[in-house]
Amino acid sequence: MPRRHRVAVLGAAGFAGALTARLLYRHPSFELAALTARTDVGRRLDELYPHHRVPLTLEDLDLDRHAARLDAAVVAYPHGASAPLVASLRERDVKVVDLSADFRLRDRDVYEQWYCEHPAPGLLAEAVYGLPERYRSEIASASLVANPGCYPTAALLALGPLAREGLLGDVVIDAKSGVSGAGRAATDKTHFVTADENVNAYSVPRHRHTPEIEQELAAMGAPLRITFTAHLVPLDQGELVSCYVTMHDRDERDLERLYADAYRGEPFVELAAGPPGVRDVRDTNICRISVHRDARTGRVIVFGAIDNLWKGAASQVVQNLNLMFGCGEGEGIA
Amino acid sequence: MPRRHRVAVLGAAGFAGALTARLLYRHPSFELAALTARTDVGRRLDELYPHHRVPLTLEDLDLDRHAARLDAAVVAYPHGASAPLVASLRERDVKVVDLSADFRLRDRDVYEQWYCEHPAPGLLAEAVYGLPERYRSEIASASLVANPGCYPTAALLALGPLAREGLLGDVVIDAKSGVSGAGRAATDKTHFVTADENVNAYSVPRHRHTPEIEQELAAMGAPLRITFTAHLVPLDQGELVSCYVTMHDRDERDLERLYADAYRGEPFVELAAGPPGVRDVRDTNICRISVHRDARTGRVIVFGAIDNLWKGAASQVVQNLNLMFGCGEGEGIA
Amino acid sequence: MPRRHRVAVLGAAGFAGALTARLLYRHPSFELAALTARTDVGRRLDELYPHHRVPLTLEDLDLDRHAARLDAAVVAYPHGASAPLVASLRERDVKVVDLSADFRLRDRDVYEQWYCEHPAPGLLAEAVYGLPERYRSEIASASLVANPGCYPTAALLALGPLAREGLLGDVVIDAKSGVSGAGRAATDKTHFVTADENVNAYSVPRHRHTPEIEQELAAMGAPLRITFTAHLVPLDQGELVSCYVTMHDRDERDLERLYADAYRGEPFVELAAGPPGVRDVRDTNICRISVHRDARTGRVIVFGAIDNLWKGAASQVVQNLNLMFGCGEGEGIA
């Protein structure tokens, strides 16, 4: 039996990092070698998150000591804070999957317009955008994978078949996310009394996932300016994107067949006849999609449902690690 | 002190009818003369809905007996079933506010495309569309008012100022509604376990509120085919419409001022700087609106939040009755 | 028309203070003269709480300036911080309703066992426990009223009729509260993702409302040590106490009649045939009670449902102010 690959989660106290730790702790091909965090050091993860049942203790990061033992690291730091750590890990030849936005945008200028000065632009060239359904082979040979944002994951899977056929004319994406998407920080926004029995939009009109979606649509042959708006809905995990597409021409092809062809054999994309609900994909790595044409207007509507913490974050990290280390793509997450 | 106007709620066992009964029961200018229903006859309304605290008993409808005592009736029947009853009431000279869709669409053909054969087309000409912010004076002299659908109420208030200025190029409306919007019937869809921790679209791509919105936008000078999609979100009362507008030209006017001018003095429209939440309007007759321009794309985004059972149904009924009987517009609902 | 009584809410940024401000802002006999807070100074209350629609600005407290203009103050500070402020207000002859626990326990030693050193023990003698259904006349002539805790309010109304008849042998109270009861502070406990789809007990086995309930049961002739446990349930407003009573003897009297007699004429106590739900009393000053005898065991079960922010806090404040100033007991809250 081959030695298991040693991996650490750096930033394991947050929602995405902790779930990644849970998945890797039970993964047949990885050994969860360390958990580090910037808060809650010294506490066990199963104290913070009893339902994950990971009996490991959060440590302070000791870069040299930790890196020496690792084959790979998952970095779950905020944007801006992540890139310097990723650079240090790459210098020590540790493979990285980064959950932040720091290496998702290939164009440094775009990053700096939407985020902040880039802390490690020299690494942008080697980063691969970690959407396996799109970049499977590049991920397999990558040393640095930028795990996609949750909204881009759902939106790109929903729109990809149309984008690649050159059918996208104009796109509006209206997204709804559960509150876990807002992170572990206790704020007015994440207070139960604020979110319960409520729905509202946020980050209007400039949500930072917009350029990420545009970049990848362009890479599929659809260089568009899209409209993207995110809403918070009163549930824990789950995310739905409702995509409204003005077709490039009055194309009449069979869209269900187009999607069936595009996703044949994809283990984590599921096509549904009717609009998917986020319950259908809770606690899975699956994106569930339906496509509808409104004969009255010619507009096409595509829905994509994911679990924002799984396919939108932690289980997609594991899917990427599986590809990077030659494991079965669904190991530990199917 | 003048005699109070005698009004009955016909169909008072459902959510909208019952709330209308509650509001009228405490109204200074109306006397709630009877409650009829097609289920639960013989039960008291405060048994079905303790929180409404209306200690009246649901009766079988006895048209002649009831009509003889009434100045007005609120009809809360399903579409198709409502029109014949409304016709009978109008023959007996009872004023009517109808909660169904039967008299909302002025064009019989459109009604019949989206609903069913019209049971009383002869009454279409006299019906007034009961959106007070748009048809205040017509309502004041009307004998038959068609209370708007919940989504059209929010959408038309959100888009009205742009429509009247001729600014609407293309419109996508993505709506989210609490589960009370699906009615009192216990079904798979309204089961707690289906709706909880879930979000999904329904009636795609042909929701019946679409032609109602189009009719009224056209009446404001914007004859468009719109895209309208409704979603169910896990909350009780509340509805948000997110409207994505491609402007007719690259108009640069100050939209906040446009909306402020349009709604100055309106007692039940509230303008907000940031995206409104449905909690902000719960249990009120208020529509809370924000307007945003995305400089990157030129697209305009308008949010409108209402309580689907109040401004989207029952309290708008009362607002209409107030106008029809010369009461203060906010009596009993402010 | 008589001048309205001038009242301020000190500590108006929290949930209970803000709702008190909303109720007083629309009260016919009170003028809401000022809102002070220890956070968010300079912000308008309708910015923090849009749904309360109180367009007043939160100020720093300036005791001399504020007190000079006031007939009464509502103090919504934490225990320990409240008493010194109350003392300063009383020195300036301002009547006070205090939402904290500081003046609820008549026995200083008991207070100090459960809370902290008492900051103003000299005022304990003049404080009246503000449960109107029990101390109506004392409140009417009081200058300092200690507004009861939310759990004691429900528990004492549920158990009072049995206590006064000497029927209580042993009492277990299992309480369930919505998350607003945990206050406005954003913490791990009030984070949506913690509370959603969850139920758990807290402050076991020494919840601070225990001695308050015991004090008042003793005052009714039932000097017991009770067991009281509180649970957090995933809803916003609402509180249910389930009281399990071992009767003092195998009393056989008609309990429904006992309760009907005890609460005849009480405007804010409602008796129900079946177990009340917290929805039945949302946004009201009502306590809804049902009483059941288990013939198999002889045990009596009493349920009491209130809205923890209304009857459990803010609307009971207004009920007390109404009594203190000779207004109708239900003014502004019925």
Place this chain on the structure above:
Amino acid sequence: MPRRHRVAVLGAAGFAGALTARLLYRHPSFELAALTARTDVGRRLDELYPHHRVPLTLEDLDLDRHAARLDAAVVAYPHGASAPLVASLRERDVKVVDLSADFRLRDRDVYEQWYCEHPAPGLLAEAVYGLPERYRSEIASASLVANPGCYPTAALLALGPLAREGLLGDVVIDAKSGVSGAGRAATDKTHFVTADENVNAYSVPRHRHTPEIEQELAAMGAPLRITFTAHLVPLDQGELVSCYVTMHDRDERDLERLYADAYRGEPFVELAAGPPGVRDVRDTNICRISVHRDARTGRVIVFGAIDNLWKGAASQVVQNLNLMFGCGEGEGIA
């Protein structure tokens, strides 16, 4: 590799049956040979429950044909309807795990007091009560296992260590369950708008799980009449029992040690220092327990949290099947 045991789920359209089907469909040692139902025949289970991802079709029961192919059947019928089917299966030598109450109560008279005339009393003697932590060896050799009720499962695991030591004096159990516990039937009670933002008790004071708990406490040496009350809380899956115990004498032993000793090595019982939340056990076969002594009153409080659909129903079925067929106890559910 040995042949997998052939098992069917009869009554697979309900919540518990469907989840059992999901667990067995992926079980390494069982083959899910058939799904039958009394509604929805002809539909695929993944159409009714997409998240279970079981692509099998619901059939009408054809007893001879089905039984001939089966090693075991899981029966998920309502009480009264289950027993005759179980009898027919046993006649055909099919082993059965029955989810109904029909074989839980050993005493026919008790069953008939709480339920209805017993349809198959002759089978009572051979039925084993399927709580593995209590009857592991009996289950291993049983042909008919009565799967415990959800509340008894949690209550008996919470109280067992005290019962077996003879410490139980008097017991009050206050239970809270998510709405899935009320079953798949769409009713007023399970309507989202009824359950959302609500808490209330039901079946007061005679909930049918009472005699089941009493029977098993007596079997452990604690013949008591208990008080048991169930409440519905607004969440999907999850159940908490809060047990209030008057100890038989003023026993002073270390309760945490008692519980640790009692449950050492139990794979599905977890002891917690603080009160467990139902989130901690969601989608698991685990019962999480904490025990607390109130020094002031001498009373002991024990909390037990389970997932009502897993340990309270479907995963406990699988645990029982594993024991009956000599598989690892945690196969397919760990």
